[in-house]
Amino acid sequence: MSEHSANSSTTAAATGRPRAVKAVIPAAGLATRFLPATKAVPKELLPVVDRPVLQYIVEEATQAGLNDVLLITGRGKTSMVDHFDRRPDLEERLAKKPELLAAVKRTEELAAIYTCRQPEQLGLGHAVGYAESHVGDQPFAVLLGDEFVKQSEPLLPAMLELQARTGGVVLAFFEVDPAETKRYGIASVEPAEAELTDIGEVVKVTGMVEKPQPEDAPSNLAVLGRYVLPGRIFEAIRRTEPGSGGEIQLTDAMELLRTEGVPVHAIVYRGTRYDTGMPLGYLQTVVQIAVERDDLGAEFRKWLAEFVNSDASGGPNT
Numbered sequence: 001m002s003e004h005s006a007n008s009s010t011t012a013a014a015t016g017r018p019r020a021v022k023a024v025i026p027a028a029g030l031a032t033r034f035l036p037a038t039k040a041v042p043k044e045l046l047p048v049v050d051r052p053v054l055q056y057i058v059e060e061a062t063q064a065g066l067n068d069v070l071l072i073t074g075r076g077k078t079s080m081v082d083h084f085d086r087r088p089d090l091e092e093r094l095a096k097k098p099e100l101l102a103a104v105k106r107t108e109e110l111a112a113i114y115t116c117r118q119p120e121q122l123g124l125g126h127a128v129g130y131a132e133s134h135v136g137d138q139p140f141a142v143l144l145g146d147e148f149v150k151q152s153e154p155l156l157p158a159m160l161e162l163q164a165r166t167g168g169v170v171l172a173f174f175e176v177d178p179a180e181t182k183r184y185g186i187a188s189v190e191p192a193e194a195e196l197t198d199i200g201e202v203v204k205v206t207g208m209v210e211k212p213q214p215e216d217a218p219s220n221l222a223v224l225g226r227y228v229l230p231g232r233i234f235e236a237i238r239r240t241e242p243g244s245g246g247e248i249q250l251t252d253a254m255e256l257l258r259t260e261g262v263p264v265h266a267i268v269y270r271g272t273r274y275d276t277g278m279p280l281g282y283l284q285t286v287v288q289i290a291v292e293r294d295d296l297g298a299e300f301r302k303w304l305a306e307f308v309n310s311d312a313s314g315g316p317n318t
Helices: 004-014 053-063 076-085 086-091 098-109 125-130 156-166 178-183 233-238 249-260 280-292 299-312
Strands: 022-026 068-073 112-119 140-142 147-149 169-175 184-193 200-208 222-228 265-266 273-275
Touching: 004 280, 022 053, 022 125, 053 068, 053 140, 053 147, 053 156, 068 076, 068 200, 086 098, 112 125, 125 233, 125 249, 140 299, 156 169, 156 222, 169 200, 169 249, 178 222, 200 249, 222 249, 233 249, 233 280, 249 265, 265 280, 280 299
Parallel strands: 022 068, 022 140, 068 112, 169 265
Antiparallel strands: 140 222, 147 273, 169 222, 184 200, 184 222, 200 265
C-alpha cells in the first residue's frame, strides 16, 4: 500500500469521511493573452523548458495520490489528451535513446486521464459543474490549468487532509500586493479551530468576494488555483447566478455553501508558486525552472547574467 493510500485509509477510519482521490483540471479557455500562439496550441501545452505546463500540474496531482484526472477541454484542445497517450511509433524510434524513451513513457504512465468537453466558457463554476458525472458525490480536487507549485514544496497533501477532517470546502491562499486584489478571489478569515493547526497554517474562511477593487478587498489573501471540494458543490453551482463578468463563478458557489453552514477552511501557502496565466508570469516560470535544472542551470545562469549586464550597460545583446 502506498503512503498516500495508507493516509487515506487512516483519515477515513478516523473521521468516517472519504478522502479525495480524483482531480479535475478545467482547461477549456481560449487563452487570448497568448494569441496567436494559442490559436493552434493549447496554452496548457506551452513548454516550460521541455515539459508542458499541463504535465507539471498532473505531476503535482499524482504526487499527492490523485491518480484519476479529468480534463475539462474545449474545441481545438484534443492535443492535451494526446500528450498523455501512447506513441508506439515514437517509442520505437527512441529505442536506442533510453533517457528520452523514459521521458516519453512517463507521460503515459502518470495517471488515468479522462476528458469531457465544456461547449462554451461561462466561468470556472460552469466548467467544474461538468465534472459531476465523473466524481459523483465524493470529494475531489480542482487544479487550475495555468499554475503549479514547486514539487519539493507540496500543497495538495495538506489540503486533502484538511478536507477529509472537516468534510467542507478547502482552499489555498497566498498573499498579494493590495493593488492586485482585483485580479483574484479574495477572502476574509479568522483563526482556525485548534485541532486543525497541526496540518499547517490553516485559517477559517468567513467570506469571499471575486476580484474586488483594492478599497473593497477584505484582506490581501488571494485564492490560489487549488481547491478540494465536497460533492455537494455541484448542487450549489446549479443554484449560482452569473456573477463577475457575467459568468458562473466557483467563488460564488463556495460562498453559497459557506452561508448554508458548510465549513470553509484554507491553507496559507508560503512555498513557490508558478503562474503561467499571463505572458510575464510564463516567462518568469521558464527562467526560474531553467536556472534550477541540474543539466541547464549553471550554463543558463552564466548566460543570463551576461545578458542582463550587457543590456544594462547598453552593450550588444548577444
